[in-house]
Amino acid sequence: MNRPSPLLTISGVAKAYGSVVALKAVDMTVRRHEIHALLGANGAGKSTLVRILAGVHPADRGTLEVEGKTANFRTPVEAMRGGMATVFQDPALIRDLTIAQNLRLSQTDPATFAQWLDEFDLGSLDRDRMVRDLPLDILRLVDLARALALNPKILLLDEITAALTADQAEKLFELLDRLKSDGCSVVLITHRLAEVMRICDTATILRDGRNVAELEVGGITQQELVHAMLGSPVDLAPDTPAGTTAPTPADAETVFAVEELASGEAVRQVSFAVRRGEVLGLVALEGQGQERVFDILCGERRPSSGRILVDGSPCRFLSPADAVRQGVVLIPGDRLQALLPSLPVYQNLVVTLITRIRQWLGLPADERARAANAIDSLSIDTRAAAQVRRLSGGNQQKVAIGRWLVSGFRTLLCFDPTRGIDIQTKGEIYALLRKLAADGAAVLLYTSELAEIPLVCDRVLVMHNGLIVDEQVAAQATEASLLTAAHGLV
Amino acid sequence: MVDSAAAATTVRARLAAKARANPSVVLGGVCLLLVLVTGFIEPEYLSLNGARSSLLQAAPLGILAGAQTILMLTGGIDLSVTMIATGSAYVAASQSSHGAAVAILMGVAVGLVVGAANGVGVAVFRVNPLIMTLAMSGIMLGTFTAWTQSILRGSTVVAPFIKELAAGSFLGNRLPYSVVVWAAISLILIWLLRRTGWGRLLYAVGDNETAVRLAGVRTWQVRIAAYIAAGILGSIAGILLAGRTGAVDLQLANAFLLPSVAAAVIGGTSIFGGVGGYTGTILGALILSVLNSMLTFLNVGQDIQQLVYGTIVLALAWGYAGLANRE
Numbered sequence: 001m002n003r004p005s006p007l008l009t010i011s012g013v014a015k016a017y018g019s020v021v022a023l024k025a026v027d028m029t030v031r032r033h034e035i036h037a038l039l040g041a042n043g044a045g046k047s048t049l050v051r052i053l054a055g056v057h058p059a060d061r062g063t064l065e066v067e068g069k070t071a072n073f074r075t076p077v078e079a080m081r082g083g084m085a086t087v088f089q090d091p092a093l094i095r096d097l098t099i100a101q102n103l104r105l106s107q108t109d110p111a112t113f114a115q116w117l118d119e120f121d122l123g124s125l126d127r128d129r130m131v132r133d134l135p136l137d138i139l140r141l142v143d144l145a146r147a148l149a150l151n152p153k154i155l156l157l158d159e160i161t162a163a164l165t166a167d168q169a170e171k172l173f174e175l176l177d178r179l180k181s182d183g184c185s186v187v188l189i190t191h192r193l194a195e196v197m198r199i200c201d202t203a204t205i206l207r208d209g210r211n212v213a214e215l216e217v218g219g220i221t222q223q224e225l226v227h228a229m230l231g232s233p234v235d236l237a238p239d240t241p242a243g244t245t246a247p248t249p250a251d252a253e254t255v256f257a258v259e260e261l262a263s264g265e266a267v268r269q270v271s272f273a274v275r276r277g278e279v280l281g282l283v284a285l286e287g288q289g290q291e292r293v294f295d296i297l298c299g300e301r302r303p304s305s306g307r308i309l310v311d312g313s314p315c316r317f318l319s320p321a322d323a324v325r326q327g328v329v330l331i332p333g334d335r336l337q338a339l340l341p342s343l344p345v346y347q348n349l350v351v352t353l354i355t356r357i358r359q360w361l362g363l364p365a366d367e368r369a370r371a372a373n374a375i376d377s378l379s380i381d382t383r384a385a386a387q388v389r390r391l392s393g394g395n396q397q398k399v400a401i402g403r404w405l406v407s408g409f410r411t412l413l414c415f416d417p418t419r420g421i422d423i424q425t426k427g428e429i430y431a432l433l434r435k436l437a438a439d440g441a442a443v444l445l446y447t448s449e450l451a452e453i454p455l456v457c458d459r460v461l462v463m464h465n466g467l468i469v470d471e472q473v474a475a476q477a478t479e480a481s482l483l484t485a486a487h488g489l490v
Numbered sequence: 491m492v493d494s495a496a497a498a499t500t501v502r503a504r505l506a507a508k509a510r511a512n513p514s515v516v517l518g519g520v521c522l523l524l525v526l527v528t529g530f531i532e533p534e535y536l537s538l539n540g541a542r543s544s545l546l547q548a549a550p551l552g553i554l555a556g557a558q559t560i561l562m563l564t565g566g567i568d569l570s571v572t573m574i575a576t577g578s579a580y581v582a583a584s585q586s587s588h589g590a591a592v593a594i595l596m597g598v599a600v601g602l603v604v605g606a607a608n609g610v611g612v613a614v615f616r617v618n619p620l621i622m623t624l625a626m627s628g629i630m631l632g633t634f635t636a637w638t639q640s641i642l643r644g645s646t647v648v649a650p651f652i653k654e655l656a657a658g659s660f661l662g663n664r665l666p667y668s669v670v671v672w673a674a675i676s677l678i679l680i681w682l683l684r685r686t687g688w689g690r691l692l693y694a695v696g697d698n699e700t701a702v703r704l705a706g707v708r709t710w711q712v713r714i715a716a717y718i719a720a721g722i723l724g725s726i727a728g729i730l731l732a733g734r735t736g737a738v739d740l741q742l743a744n745a746f747l748l749p750s751v752a753a754a755v756i757g758g759t760s761i762f763g764g765v766g767g768y769t770g771t772i773l774g775a776l777i778l779s780v781l782n783s784m785l786t787f788l789n790v791g792q793d794i795q796q797l798v799y800g801t802i803v804l805a806l807a808w809g810y811a812g813l814a815n816r817e
Contacts, residue, residue: 298704324706338704340697342764348701351694354687355706360715361686403705 004032006068007185008053008154013062014209015048022048024209025062030154035176035186037196037217039229040206041450041483046189047089049206050158053187054086055079066153083153087160091139093131099142100127108149116145120171136163144172148179155179158189162287173199191285193222193487205229222489230479252276254312255442256328256411258297261306266292268466270306274411274442279433281457281474282446285486289466290446291333294415297444298330299323310411324355327410331400331417333446338400341389345380346371348388348399352407367406374402378432394425401432411442418449430456450479464488513758513810517773520806524780532787538664544779546657546734549672550575552775553727554746555753556679557720559771562754563683564713565696565763566612566619568720570627571750574601575728575743577630580638582729583648583738590651598725604630605721609714634740646739648732656733668730675726679768692716696763749778756806777806 008030015023023045030036040046052059055073064071066082073079079086086092093102103110110127117123120141131139140163147155161169176186176199188200196203196217205213205228213228257273266289274280284290295301297308299317307314310326317323320330332338340348349371353364364370375382378398384390388399397417404412414433418426433456437443445457453460457474462485470485484490529536557571568574582597604626611622659666683689691712694702703709727746732738751761757774759766781802785795 300704319708320704321706321708329706330704332704336698337700340694340701340764342697343693347690347694351690351702351707352705354691355708357711360688360691363685363687363690407706 004034006030007032007034007066008187009065009068010049010053011063011065013049013052013059013064015045015052015057015060021209023052023059026206026209026211028204028211028214030185030187031202032183032185033180034202035180035188035200037200037203038187038189038206039193039196039203039225041229041448044206045209046206047158050086050088050156050187050189053079053084053154053156054088055082055084080150080152084156085147085150085152085154086156087140087143087147087158089158091131091136091143093139093143095132096130098128098130099125099134102131102142103127103146106146108146112149112151113145116148117141119175120145120168137165137168140164141168153184155184155186156189157186159191159287160188161190161192161195169195191487193225193489196225197222222487223484226480226483226487226489230483252278255310256444257309257312259307259309261293261296261303261308263289263292263296263301263303266466267296267303270463270466270468272461272468274444276440276442277437278459279437279443279445279457279474281453281460281477282444282463283450283453283460283482283486284446284463286448288463288486290463291415293463294330294333294413294446297323297328297413298332299328321355324352324407324409327408328413329404329407329409329411330413331404331415333415333419335393335397335400338403339388339396342387345375345382345385345388345391345399349374349403349406352403355407370406374405377405378402379428394421397421397425397429401429409441411444412436414443414445416446416448418447418452426452450482453477453482462486462490514769514773517757517770517777521773521777521780524777524784528780528784528787531784535783535787540783542659542664542666544776544783545669546666547782548775548779549666549668550727550731550734550743551746551749551753551779552672552772553675553723553730554743554750555757555771555775556675556768557723557727558750558754559757559759559766559768560679560683560692560716560723561619561720562751562759562761563692563696563763563766564716565699565761566713566716567623567751567761568605568608568717568724569620569623569747570604570608570630571623571720571724571727572743572745572747573627573630574604574721574724575731575746576738576740577604577634578725578728579648579732579738579742580634580646580740582652583646583732584641586647586649586652590649593649593652594729597729598722601721601723601725601728602718603721605718605724606714608721609717612717613710613713631740638740647737648729652729652733653736654733656730657736668734671726671730675723676768676772683768688712688715693764696765698764752803752807753778756803756810758810778803 006029010026010028013023013026026045026049038046038049051057053064055076055078058072058074064073071082073082094105097105103113114123117125122138122141125138140160144160161172164172179186190196200217203215203217203225204211207229215225215228252275254273255276259271261270262268270293272280282290292301296303299320299322308317309315310328315326340351350367353367354360378401380398380402381395388396391399401417418429430452433443433445447453453474454477460472460474460477460482461468462470462482464486465488469488470490472481534540554571554575557568561568578597578600581600582593585593585596608623608626611617612619655667655671683692691702691707695709695712699709728743731743753774754766754771755761756777757766757770759771781799785798
């Protein structure tokens with residue numbers, strides 16, 4: 001095959017943040033005149049690779065070459081001089097400055113910038129507007145025009161289409177095609193496989209910090225892409241009670257339900273119900289509105305429309321305190337949000353017992369027994385109990401769960417409770433969730449690890465672009481079926 | 491007796507470990523040392539009279555520092571606490587014709603209202619505590635300056651009962667009443683901080699407010715209650731100060747603002763919240779009072795006094811931080 005020469009060669013790139021290994025070893029080649037898709041599940045290492053290519057973080061190991069010359073960027077400026085231009089997932093503009101001030105800061109040539117912006121019919125955009133007043137899609141395009149004004153050899157686009165409208169995306173694709181024929185190569189990160197099929201030439205697939213496949217997009221189907229992203233199933237927790245619990249009876253009463261919940265652009269319409277004794281799974285790619293849904297359910301944020309029902313009666317949660325009083329409690333995705341880091345395990349556990357003013361002048365008589373129970377049933381390692389900050393991640397997560405065991409609850413909202421936790425603790429958490437459900441709780445579990453779904457859940461909902469797009473019986477859900485639905489391919 | 495260097499090192503290591511485990515002992519030692527140094531400078535000081543005068547000084551400071559301790563545990567501070575003290579004293583003096591009980595109640599009401607306003611500003615409107623209480627201090631100074639010409643134009647002399655309470659003593663002139671008041675307040679504060687749900691929430695809110703909010707606590711209630719408690723403590727301190735001097739003026743409690751924060755910091759309460767307690771603050775207040783006496787006896791100029799005072803406060807705060815960090 002007569003393929004163009006390599007423009008960017010990545011070999012053996014590895015990166016760890018502290019003890020978290022984000023990239024193990026990645027090899028990838030971007031050729032001239034190529035739009036190259038970079039694909040992978042959440043946490044596969046895509047964004048880390050982009051940061052390395054953009055010079056934000058240097059790689060721990062491995063080399064980058066641009067046009068055959070070593071180019072291990074140490075700073076963003078070096079990367080820019082090396083011909084890279086990046087549009088990050090979050091706009092890299094200073095919110096409290098105007099567009100013009102931002103351009104001056106990055107020494108962007110206003111004329112070139114204007115020319116690129118005009119490609120999206122935004123030539124008349126007022127440069128004196130504050131960045132914070134601009135909608136997200138305009139910001140992404142401003143960022144893009146700024147990147148293009150650098151006249152790059154390689155353009156890195158991290159999830160740029162997620163914020164664009166359909167016609168803006170259309171214009172972008174035409175533009176990328178033209179760039180390609182002009183000799184600029186593009187690395188495109190996206191969760192939308194349809195876009196990959198449509199404009200990309202090649203796709204590199206990352207999984208678990210490694211590149212596992214490079215595919216010519218011309219000859220494959222979307223299903224094959226999904227399949228390549230999944231690969232062989234990973235090892236699962238050994239001692240989980242998979243399928244050991246009877247499925248929840250369909251006639252168990254509904255404890256917690258939401259009807260037509262909506263919030264801005266992020267959540268368009270979400271309805272579901274969780275029954276007593278049920279673990280309901282929720283699966284979504286990054287940024288499909290799941291964080292917003294959880295924020296609303298736990299009372300941290302109010303929906304723009306829709307209803308929350310507890311035991312069939314509508315409730316308004318103005319703060320987490322309202323939700324907790326209805327027995328709706330949250331284990332947040334960032335466990336630091338559930339911990340008192342400089343206080344002992346004991347105080348962390350019993351803080352949920354003093355939520356009302358009338359409990360202020362005294363201490364609950366049974367709090368020692370309750371805390372001891374929670375420590376026992378979670379087997380929390382209390383050797384470093386004097387300060388929760390000194391516990392391991394898994395133990396901290398147990399404390400975050402334990403404080404609700406102490407107070408009791410009826411509906412448990414878990415946001416990715418096993419993220420960054422060792423496999424044994426994961427197994428313990430699965431078993432605990434099943435046991436809580438068996439004891440009569442209703443559990444809503446969002447997880448980024450699809451393999452957990454059939455192990456823990458009874459049913460699973462799939463969310464895409466602010467909508468629930470699919471519901472599956474968890475025991476029959478596979479990573480393939482979930483990922484297909486999560487890409488909106490149902 | 492220990493002879494070898496190795497054994498001495500072990501003893502030192504063990505002492506250091508003990509000191510870390512119980513910083514109050516270290517502070518108590520520092521306090522005792524300062525008392526002895528002061529006694530060396532002025533032998534008269536090592537008498538009942540000397541102790542009495544230091545305790546008399548320490549009582550209002552200790553109460554004001556109690557207000558700061560409560561707030562610092564939540565990550566807050568009250569820069570208006572001395573203005574609350576002054577305002578309360580003013581109101582109490584102007585009401586002295588209605589009897590001591592009414593005067594004291596009216597005085598305390600000032601602390602309650604101003605503390606509540608501070609609390610609402612900080613907890614509900616999310617104003618930074620420094621800004622909120624600094625502004626409140628300015629507002630109060632302006633208001634009271636205006637009122638001394640009109641509403642409060644009555645007495646600036648406090649009722650005899652308040653004078654007796656603040657400056658008088660019993661048990662043959664040995665034990666000042668104000669120290670008894672301080673002791674009672676201390677017991678209540680220590681109980682509140684250690685043995686009640688509210689006390690626990692103060693630490694928790696200062697450590698991580700989000701975690702407490704997600705636990706179902708209305709954290710604004712905890713904060714407002716803290717500012718009200720601080721306001722009431724400010725009022726009590728102000729009334730005691732007024733009783734000690736016998737009359738009020740708008741500069742009454744001014745000089746106590748920074749020492750009230752310093753006493754809490756020396757006592758090991760972190761200005762970032764979540765760490766500390768009132769026992770340390772009591773010792774901090776005693777240390778500062780003894781230091782004050784010592785500097786007075788030194789018979790040097792105001793400039794040297796300030797210099798020594800600042801240096802010792804810095805050394806104590808730094809020493810405590812070193813102790814806490816090595817943990």
